[in-house]
Amino acid sequence: MMDNQELLNLFNRISAGEAKDEDIILYNRWCQGFQQRGEPVPDIGRVSAEILSGVRQSIGATSKTRRLKLWRRIAAACAIIVTFSAGAYFFSSQPKPSRIAETRSNEILPGNNKAVLTLSNGHRIVLNDAHRGQLAMQGNTDVTKVDSGLLVYKGTTNGVQGIAHNDGAKIPFNTLDVPRGGQYQLVLPDGTKVWLNSASSIRYPTAFEGDKRVVTITGEVYFEVADDPTHPFMVHTRNSDVTVLGTHFNVMAYDDDPAVTTTLLEGSVKVSVPQKNETALLTPDHQASVTNTKNDIRVVKVDASNVAAWIHGLLSLKDCSMQEFMNQLSRWYDVDIAYAGAIPHHRFGGVINRNVPLIDVLDALAAGGIHTKLEGRKIIVLPR
Numbered sequence: 001m002m003d004n005q006e007l008l009n010l011f012n013r014i015s016a017g018e019a020k021d022e023d024i025i026l027y028n029r030w031c032q033g034f035q036q037r038g039e040p041v042p043d044i045g046r047v048s049a050e051i052l053s054g055v056r057q058s059i060g061a062t063s064k065t066r067r068l069k070l071w072r073r074i075a076a077a078c079a080i081i082v083t084f085s086a087g088a089y090f091f092s093s094q095p096k097p098s099r100i101a102e103t104r105s106n107e108i109l110p111g112n113n114k115a116v117l118t119l120s121n122g123h124r125i126v127l128n129d130a131h132r133g134q135l136a137m138q139g140n141t142d143v144t145k146v147d148s149g150l151l152v153y154k155g156t157t158n159g160v161q162g163i164a165h166n167d168g169a170k171i172p173f174n175t176l177d178v179p180r181g182g183q184y185q186l187v188l189p190d191g192t193k194v195w196l197n198s199a200s201s202i203r204y205p206t207a208f209e210g211d212k213r214v215v216t217i218t219g220e221v222y223f224e225v226a227d228d229p230t231h232p233f234m235v236h237t238r239n240s241d242v243t244v245l246g247t248h249f250n251v252m253a254y255d256d257d258p259a260v261t262t263t264l265l266e267g268s269v270k271v272s273v274p275q276k277n278e279t280a281l282l283t284p285d286h287q288a289s290v291t292n293t294k295n296d297i298r299v300v301k302v303d304a305s306n307v308a309a310w311i312h313g314l315l316s317l318k319d320c321s322m323q324e325f326m327n328q329l330s331r332w333y334d335v336d337i338a339y340a341g342a343i344p345h346h347r348f349g350g351v352i353n354r355n356v357p358l359i360d361v362l363d364a365l366a367a368g369g370i371h372t373k374l375e376g377r378k379i380i381v382l383p384r
Helices: 004-015 021-036 044-053 061-073 097-105 322-333 358-367
Strands: 080-084 087-091 116-118 124-126 133-138 141-147 150-154 173-178 182-187 193-196 200-205 213-224 233-236 241-244 248-253 259-266 269-273 278-282 286-291 297-301 314-316 336-339 347-353 372-375 378-381
Touching (some): 193 200, 241 248, 259 269, 269 286, 278 286, 278 297, 322 336, 322 358, 322 378
Parallel strands (some): 150 182, 213 233, 336 378
Antiparallel strands (some): 080 087, 116 173, 133 141, 141 150, 173 200, 182 193, 193 213, 200 213, 213 248, 248 259, 269 278, 286 297, 314 347, 372 378
């Protein structure tokens, strides 16, 4: 938890344009902490005044006024910080007076916790409508909805959590599908924690058997794998496999992306392409991309925490193209994207809190010279 001086130092780095990705994430986490505790986010003007009252008098009245105004502009748990070639822009979630009528009549809210669970017998359960508690028994595994965004599989067979004794019985497979505008969390029978982003799915057994723990995914999924050296964990995607023992990593495998990317945060993983018998071993803060066309593996160094920022409620725009940015908006806000002309060649940086209404994001784009029109659930990117 940050003390007042640390918070002021963080603000100074942001206002000076010197903030790193971890600074922006830290600021948003501070704001989100109040929401998670069910508390209102403190009035940022009051907080900044209290902080500034404790610093040296040499700051001066002019500097104090400037900081207070900027605090109000980046206020609350819905901060948007988007960088364009011209610089950084800060926005709050409060609708502008000129946009109030439009916001009320055509407001598109951010995504939330929703998913559909398909059991091995084909029965489908809409999790956002389902009650808390036990939803099903799959073999020897209890399937429970713990809260609005968490599904837990729990079963002990043969003395090892989530590892089934091979007695000839067929292990049931379940599928969890998250639509556009949704997200969900899952705990697999071995204790592995899984986060699913919008427009993503995972197919998995209700108890792992054999010498490997194998799941299949589409879309974007983050894993914190339960440690079990005798049973390696494997993730299948459309063109590559990821094999681990116990680690934290992110896999992005959307059909409309040009490659499947695996990003490692902790431990080590092996990325392999069965079609070409190629492999790459990743260390933390490295990303492997397997292209859709040639199935080549390319490994680059990245800020892994930035890639996985979405599990902390953030949309990350690290050197993001216009099309990549719009794809993120399409998935999270459940909107379609159209371009009235050629796709602009902009690159973006920064962070957007995923709790921000879509209209605030479009305001941020407009401030950077990128204008859009919202028709129903379609964003039309206008030519310059």
